[in-house]
Amino acid sequence: MPVLEVQNLRKSFGDVRAVESISFSVEPGEIFTIIGPNGAGKTTTLEMIEGLQPPDAGSIKFGDKSWDKDAEQIKYNIGVQPQSSAIFDLLTVEENLELFATFYPQSRSAAEVMEMINLTDQRNRHVKKLSGGQQQRLAIGLAMVNDPQIIFLDEPTTGLDPQARRNIWDIILKLKTLGKTTILTTHYMEEAEKLSDRVCIVDQGKIVALDTPSALIDSLTKEREVRLSFLDGSAAAVAAEDAARAHHSVARTHLEGEVLQLWTTKPEETLYELFGFTKDRGYRVEQISIRELSLEDVFIAFTGKEWRD
Numbered sequence: 203m204p205v206l207e208v209q210n211l212r213k214s215f216g217d218v219r220a221v222e223s224i225s226f227s228v229e230p231g232e233i234f235t236i237i238g239p240n241g242a243g244k245t246t247t248l249e250m251i252e253g254l255q256p257p258d259a260g261s262i263k264f265g266d267k268s269w270d271k272d273a274e275q276i277k278y279n280i281g282v283q284p285q286s287s288a289i290f291d292l293l294t295v296e297e298n299l300e301l302f303a304t305f306y307p308q309s310r311s312a313a314e315v316m317e318m319i320n321l322t323d324q325r326n327r328h329v330k331k332l333s334g335g336q337q338q339r340l341a342i343g344l345a346m347v348n349d350p351q352i353i354f355l356d357e358p359t360t361g362l363d364p365q366a367r368r369n370i371w372d373i374i375l376k377l378k379t380l381g382k383t384t385i386l387t388t389h390y391m392e393e394a395e396k397l398s399d400r401v402c403i404v405d406q407g408k409i410v411a412l413d414t415p416s417a418l419i420d421s422l423t424k425e426r427e428v429r430l431s432f433l434d435g436s437a438a439a440v441a442a443e444d445a446a447r448a449h450h451s452v453a454r455t456h457l458e459g460e461v462l463q464l465w466t467t468k469p470e471e472t473l474y475e476l477f478g479f480t481k482d483r484g485y486r487v488e489q490i491s492i493r494e495l496s497l498e499d500v501f502i503a504f505t506g507k508e509w510r511d
């Protein structure tokens with residue numbers, strides 16, 4: 203049975219349709235990652251699931267529990283690390299953990315949490331003296347205080363240097379070995395690939411792809427990007443684009459001046475046909491390149507947007 207099931211979630215802010223119709227389910231022990239461009243609706247989706255914002259429509263189920271009937275039990279069973287954390291700057295690491303523990307009937311000891319987030323040596327430090335990575339680890343620690351089964355981490359590594367980011371990955375993987383379920387948002391493709399059991403790509407409030415990282419990559423890496431540059435200028439590129447589009451193996455094309463890019467599952471066949479066309483028309487091709495797709499291309503293919511790190 204899934205630990206979380208959301209169906210047809212929807213939320214608008216005035217004219218802005220932040221979340222259009224999002225449905226997915228998460229299995230126990232999974233690391234489930236939501237990625238998407240800025241403003242895609244990731245935070246709004248998480249906040250509805252976390253009970254921080256009411257959805258306009260749709261249903262959210264934690265097993266057989268729902269917010270309208272079982273809010274108290276859900277709160278005790280989930281841990282939330284929001285994008286901006288409510289950490290008390292003037293308290294120490296240990297004091298923050300002890301304070302948060304008082305919000306719950308059952309909690310983990312501060313010592314145990316500090317061990318998990320590798321902050322035992324900083325226990326008496328005031329939060330404002332911690333590095334960005336240490337503060338983020340504490341924010342995750344605060345989400346773990348009630349020993350929840352499901353943990354929500356909203357961009358836990360944004361703005362951190364590579365080492366600090368890896369330290370957070372270690373904590374997330376440690377949570378997995380404890381059987382916890384983690385629902386994560388991130389801007390880092392590498393992070394999504396390394397950590398996630400499944401990745402959900404969201405764009406303009408909708409899911410555009412959902413699968414394991416390797417299946418997502420496989421679905422596109424059968425394609426190759428072919429780039430042709432024409433000596434006879436953009437008119438030749440436009441005509442060649444039309445010809446390329448007629449070819450069934452060509453998934454999509456992009457024109458920039460005299461350069462035509464196309465993505466095809468059969469590069470040799472596509473090129474053979476295209477060269478027939480350019481020869482007939484007398485167009486001269488200056489450069490050709492074929493390259494394999496990267497993970498970043500997967501994102502661009504599904505969202506049509508450049509990836510930003």
Ligand SMILES: Nc1ncnc2c1ncn2[C@@H]1O[C@H](COP(=O)(O)OP(=O)(O)OP(=O)(O)O)[C@@H](O)[C@H]1O
Nearest residue numbers: 215218219220238239240241242243244245246247
């Ligand atoms: N409280 C709000 N009032 C009005 N508009 C909002 C509000 N919260 C979010 N939005 C809008 O809803 C859309 C989705 O925002 P959301 O923060 O969920 O996206 P996101 O994918 O988390 O973006 P980011 O990667 O930048 O954090 C955006 O257009 C945003 O401007």
